Amino acid sequence: MQNRPVIIAVGRTRFGEHYEKEPERLIEEAWLNASEEAKIERKDLEAGYFSDYFLPITNKLGLEEGFLSELTELHVPMEVTRSFSSALMNACNAVQAGRSNMVLVGGMEKMTDRWDKIRDDLMLLEDPWSYYAGCTPEANHELMLRAYVKKYGITGESLEKLNVALAQISVKNHLNAMKNEYAQYRRKITVDQVLNARKSVKRPLGLYDFAPISDGATALILADEETAKKFTDDPVYILGSSSATDYLTFSARDCLTNFLVSEIAMKNALKTAGIELWDIQILELYDQSTLMEMISLEDLGFCERGKAWMHVYESCQDYKGYYQIDGRKLFVNVNGGLKADGNPLGATGGAQIYEVFKQLKGKAGERQVKADGELKYGCVLELEGFGTKGYVHILGRD
Amino acid sequence: MSSEPIERRVSYMGDRLRGRRCLLCGKEYFEIRDYCGRCGRKSFGKMADIDLFYDKGVLEVCTLVNNPTNKFTKLGSYIYGVVSFHDGKIRVPGRLTDRLIRDDEEVDLSAFEGRAVVPRFRRRYSVDKADVIPTISLAFTFADEHYPHQEYIITKPNKEYNAPGIVGYGFYTSRFRIREGKMVRSVPYIDEDAITAAVEAGKMALIHSGVDSTLVGKVYVGSESNPYAVKPIASKVAQVLKLGEEDGDVQGVDAVDTEFACKAATSMFKDAAALVSYPRSDIQYAMVIGADNSQAAPRNSPGGELDLFVGYGGCAYIFGRHDVIAEMEGWYSCTSDTPDFWRRDGQPYPMHGGRFTGDPAYFKHIRKAAKKLMEKLNLKTEDVSYFVAHQPNVRFPSRIARELGFKEEQYLPSLQVAKFGNTYSGSSPVGLAAVLDVAKPDERILIVSYGSGAGSDAYSFITTSQILDKRRRQKLTVKYQAENPFLEYVDYTTYRRLKAGM
Numbered sequence: 001m002q003n004r005p006v007i008i009a010v011g012r013t014r015f016g017e018h019y020e021k022e023p024e025r026l027i028e029e030a031w032l033n034a035s036e037e038a039k040i041e042r043k044d045l046e047a048g049y050f051s052d053y054f055l056p057i058t059n060k061l062g063l064e065e066g067f068l069s070e071l072t073e074l075h076v077p078m079e080v081t082r083s084f085s086s087a088l089m090n091a092c093n094a095v096q097a098g099r100s101n102m103v104l105v106g107g108m109e110k111m112t113d114r115w116d117k118i119r120d121d122l123m124l125l126e127d128p129w130s131y132y133a134g135c136t137p138e139a140n141h142e143l144m145l146r147a148y149v150k151k152y153g154i155t156g157e158s159l160e161k162l163n164v165a166l167a168q169i170s171v172k173n174h175l176n177a178m179k180n181e182y183a184q185y186r187r188k189i190t191v192d193q194v195l196n197a198r199k200s201v202k203r204p205l206g207l208y209d210f211a212p213i214s215d216g217a218t219a220l221i222l223a224d225e226e227t228a229k230k231f232t233d234d235p236v237y238i239l240g241s242s243s244a245t246d247y248l249t250f251s252a253r254d255c256l257t258n259f260l261v262s263e264i265a266m267k268n269a270l271k272t273a274g275i276e277l278w279d280i281q282i283l284e285l286y287d288q289s290t291l292m293e294m295i296s297l298e299d300l301g302f303c304e305r306g307k308a309w310m311h312v313y314e315s316c317q318d319y320k321g322y323y324q325i326d327g328r329k330l331f332v333n334v335n336g337g338l339k340a341d342g343n344p345l346g347a348t349g350g351a352q353i354y355e356v357f358k359q360l361k362g363k364a365g366e367r368q369v370k371a372d373g374e375l376k377y378g379c380v381l382e383l384e385g386f387g388t389k390g391y392v393h394i395l396g397r398d
Numbered sequence: 399m400s401s402e403p404i405e406r407r408v409s410y411m412g413d414r415l416r417g418r419r420c421l422l423c424g425k426e427y428f429e430i431r432d433y434c435g436r437c438g439r440k441s442f443g444k445m446a447d448i449d450l451f452y453d454k455g456v457l458e459v460c461t462l463v464n465n466p467t468n469k470f471t472k473l474g475s476y477i478y479g480v481v482s483f484h485d486g487k488i489r490v491p492g493r494l495t496d497r498l499i500r501d502d503e504e505v506d507l508s509a510f511e512g513r514a515v516v517p518r519f520r521r522r523y524s525v526d527k528a529d530v531i532p533t534i535s536l537a538f539t540f541a542d543e544h545y546p547h548q549e550y551i552i553t554k555p556n557k558e559y560n561a562p563g564i565v566g567y568g569f570y571t572s573r574f575r576i577r578e579g580k581m582v583r584s585v586p587y588i589d590e591d592a593i594t595a596a597v598e599a600g601k602m603a604l605i606h607s608g609v610d611s612t613l614v615g616k617v618y619v620g621s622e623s624n625p626y627a628v629k630p631i632a633s634k635v636a637q638v639l640k641l642g643e644e645d646g647d648v649q650g651v652d653a654v655d656t657e658f659a660c661k662a663a664t665s666m667f668k669d670a671a672a673l674v675s676y677p678r679s680d681i682q683y684a685m686v687i688g689a690d691n692s693q694a695a696p697r698n699s700p701g702g703e704l705d706l707f708v709g710y711g712g713c714a715y716i717f718g719r720h721d722v723i724a725e726m727e728g729w730y731s732c733t734s735d736t737p738d739f740w741r742r743d744g745q746p747y748p749m750h751g752g753r754f755t756g757d758p759a760y761f762k763h764i765r766k767a768a769k770k771l772m773e774k775l776n777l778k779t780e781d782v783s784y785f786v787a788h789q790p791n792v793r794f795p796s797r798i799a800r801e802l803g804f805k806e807e808q809y810l811p812s813l814q815v816a817k818f819g820n821t822y823s824g825s826s827p828v829g830l831a832a833v834l835d836v837a838k839p840d841e842r843i844l845i846v847s848y849g850s851g852a853g854s855d856a857y858s859f860i861t862t863s864q865i866l867d868k869r870r871r872q873k874l875t876v877k878y879q880a881e882n883p884f885l886e887y888v889d890y891t892t893y894r895r896l897k898a899g900m
Contacts (some may be wrong), residue, residue: 120467132412132522133536134463134470134478134493142461143480146507150459202505203462251480251489
C-alpha cells in the first residue's frame with residue numbers, strides 16, 4: 001500500500017445496555033477517549049467517516065452527518081455508511097488519495113432502545129424473501145451449520161466434537177472478555193451452559209452461540225504517514241484494506257457452507273499488504289455466532305475447509321489463550337469477540353480494530369498476548385449481513 | 399403499516415413463485431429479470447418465464463424457529479429452511495406449514511432434510527386488521543404426507559358435448575380436524591383462510607380437468623368468510639392460477655365474487671354453464687369455487703350454536719363443453735326473503751334465527767327446488783342415482799332426502815358433513831365431489847343447495863364416460879382427505895386459535 005494510513009489513536013465506550021444515554025453521548029465518549037490519547041483537537045479533523053446501521057430506525061435519526069456536525073461543531077465533509085470497516089475503508093481512500101491528512105472514523109449503535117423490535121430490524125440485513133418465508137436473525141447461522149455438517153459428512157463422535165468446539169468458542173470468548181473492561185459480558189461460562197442453552201431451545205445453536213444486542217460507540221483517528229509522525233514514533237499502519245460483496249439472498253448463493261466475501265477480501269488484503277497469511281498472529285473475527293468464528297478460520301485460509309472445528313477442539317482441550325493450528329499460534333478474538341465484548345453493529349468493527357491496535361502497540365494491559373517473536377501484524381474481519389459484505393483490514397508495524 | 403405497491407409486487411411473484419431462466423446458460427432465478435447476470439447483454443430477450451407453483455422441491459437444510467420475529471409469532475414454532483428445485487438450479491427460502499410443533503416435542507431436523515416438498519399458497523404473516531393480507535407460496539408441506547405432489551398436465555380439448563357440464567373439479571381441506579362426539583370437522587391451519595382454500599381447490603380442479611388455465615374466461619368465487627369486506631377472492635384466484643390469457647401482469651379473465659350464504663357458489667353453476675354455451679362469449683371454460691372458513695361465534699355466546707358444526711374447505715368446478723364428465727341436464731332455483739341466518743357488516747360472526755332455520759327455511763326451499771326440477775325433467779326418484787343436499791348437519795339432509803323418497807344408497811354417498819363440518823359455500827359442492835369421485839358413467843346426480851336468506855338451486859347432472867378417464871388424476875379425493883393417515887386432531891382451544899388465523 002502506498003502512503004500508508006496510520007491509526008494514531010483509538011477510543012471506545014463500554015458495550016452493553018446504555019439505557020440512560022442518547023447515541024450522541026456514546027459517540028462523544030468514544031471520540032474524547034481517542035482524542036485525549038493522541039492530544040488532538042476537533043479542529044485538526046478534516047473529515048469524518050461514521051457508521052451505524054439502524055439509528056434512523058432505532059432513534060429516528062436520519063441524516064446522521066448533520067447530527068454529528070451539531071455535536072462536534074465541525075463543518076467538514078462527513079459520510080455515514082453501515083459498518084465501521086466500511087467507514088474506515090472510505091477514510092483510508094481519502095487519506096491515501098491525499099484529500100485529507102487527518103480524519104475521524106466513528107461507529108455507533110443504539111439497539112436496546114428498540115428492544116422489542118430489534119430482531120425485526122435485524123431482518124433488514126437479510127433479503128426480503130427470506131424474511132417473508134419466516135427467517136430469523138439466527139436461522140441462517142443454523143442452516144449453514146446443518147449444511148456444513150452434511151457437506152463434510154460429519155457424524156457420530158465427530159459431530160459431538162464439532163458441537164463442543166463451537167461451545168468452546170463461546171467459552172473462550174467469554175474468558176477473554178474477563179480481562180476487557182469495556183466488554184458487555186465479563187463472566188465465565190461453561191461448555192455445559194452453551195450445550196444446555198441449545199438443548200433448551202431444541203436448536204443447533206443457542207443463546208450462548210450468538211452475539212448479544214448492544215449499545216456502544218467506537219472511534220479512531222486516521223492520518224497520512226507524514227502527519228502521523230507528529231503524533232507517534234511507533235505507527236500502526238493499515239497495510240491492507242479490502243472488501244467484497246455477495247448475494248443478499250443466502251439461499252441463492254452457490255455455496256451454503258462458507259462466506260465467499262471473506263475469502264476474496266482476505267486474498268486482496270494480503271496482496272496489498274505484501275505479507276503472507278501466517279505473518280498474521282492476531283485475528284479479530286466477526287463472531288456473530290460461534291459458527292461464524294469457525295467458518296471464518298476456513299474462509300481466511302487458516303484452516304482447511306471442513307476442518308476448523310478440529311483445530312478449535314484440540315486447542316481448547318487445554319486452552320492457552322490462542323488456537324494452535326499446525327503448530328502455529330493464532331490469537332483470535334482476544335477482546336472477547338462479538339459474543340462477549342458485545343455487538344453494537346455500527347460500532348463493532350471499531351472495537352475489533354481497537355483491540356488489534358492496542359495489541360500491536362503492546363498496550364492491551366492484562367490482555368496483552370505473548371506472541372512468538374515480535375507481534376507485528378494483525379487482521380480484522382468484519383461482515384455486513386450474513387456474509388453479504390466482507391471487509392478485511394490488515395494492521396501492522398514497521 | 400403496509401405498502402400496497404410492495405404487497406402487489408411480492409404477491410405477484412411470491413404467490414406463484416415466478417422466476418426466469420436464461421436460455422443461453424440455463425441459470426435460473428427466483429426473480430423476474432430481463433437478462434442473465436452471468437451472460438449479460440447478449441441474454442436480453444432470451445429469458446424464459448418459469449414458475450415453481452406446480453413443482454416439487456427438496457428441503458435441503460432446515461432449522462427450528464421457536465423465536466420468530468414479531469409478525470410471525472402467531473405461527474408459534476415452525477421449521478424454516480432452504481428448498482431447492484430443478485436439481486438445485488434454483489433455491490428459495492421456505493417454511494414448513496401445516497405443522498403444529500408442541501413446546502415439549504423433540505424435533506429431529508435430519509428427519510426433514512432431503513425430503514420432497516410441495517409449495518403451498520398461504521398467508522405470509524400477521525398484519526393489522528385494516529391492512530392488505532400478505533400471501534406467499536414459500537410455505538411448503540412434504541410430498542409424502544397429507545398433500546401429495548400432483549403434476550398439472552394440460553390436455554387439448556377433444557370431444558365436444560351437446561350440453562355444457564362439469565369438466566373437472568377439486569376439493570380442498572386442511573389436514574387438521576376437531577372431533578366432538580360423532581362429528582369430525584376440518585380446521586384450517588393458522589395461515590389458511592377462505593382465499594387460500596379457494597386457490598387450492600381451483601388448483602386441483604385444473605389438475606383434474608387438464609384444462610389449460612389460459613382458456614378459463616371467467617371465475618366466480620362464492621364465500622361468506624372472505625376476510626375482506628371489499629376486495630374479491632376471485633382476483634387472487636385468477637392471478638395465482640394464471641386464469642385467462644396473461645398479458646403483461648394482467649390476466650385476461652373476468653373474476654367476480656358472489657355471496658348468498660351457503661349457495662353463493664352453486665347459484666353460479668348455471669351462469670357458468672350458460673356462459674360457455676353462449677356462442678359469442680368466446681369463453682371456453684368457466685370456474686366456480688365455493689370456499690369458506692366457516693364462521694361461528696364461540697360457544698355459549700349469541701350465534702355460538704354454529705360452533706358445533708362449522709368446517710373449513712373449498713370446492714371448485716370447471717364448466718365447459720369439451721371433455722365433460724357430467725352434463726348439466728337442467729336446473730331450477732327459488733328464492734324468498736327469509737332471515738334465518740345473517741351477518742351484519744363489520745360483525746365477525748353470523749347470527750342464527752333459531753327455530754326459524756328448519757322448516758320455513760332449509761326444508762321449504764330444498765323441497766321446492768328438488769320437486770320443481772324433477773317435475774320439469776319428468777324424473778322419478780328411481781331415475782336418480784345420487785341425491786346431494788346442502789348439509790349444515792347430518793339430520794337435515796337425511797330428513798329431506800327421505801321425505802323426497804330417496805333411499806340411503808342414493809343420499810349417503812354425498813353426506814360428508816360428519817367428516818368435514820359445514821363448509822358453508824362449499825357444503826353441497828363437497829357432497830357433489832364425493833359423488834363424482836365414485837360415480838359410474840351415465841348416472842344421474844341431483845344436487846340441491848341451500849343458502850340462508852333464503853334460496854335453493856337444484857341441478858341435474860348426467861355423468862359421461864370421461865368421468866373414469868379423468869379419475870386417475872384426482873389424488874386428493876374426498877375420501878382420501880377424510881381418511882388419510884396424516885390427519886391431526888386438535889382440542890377446542892387450538893381449534894379456535896387456528897380458526898381465528900394470523
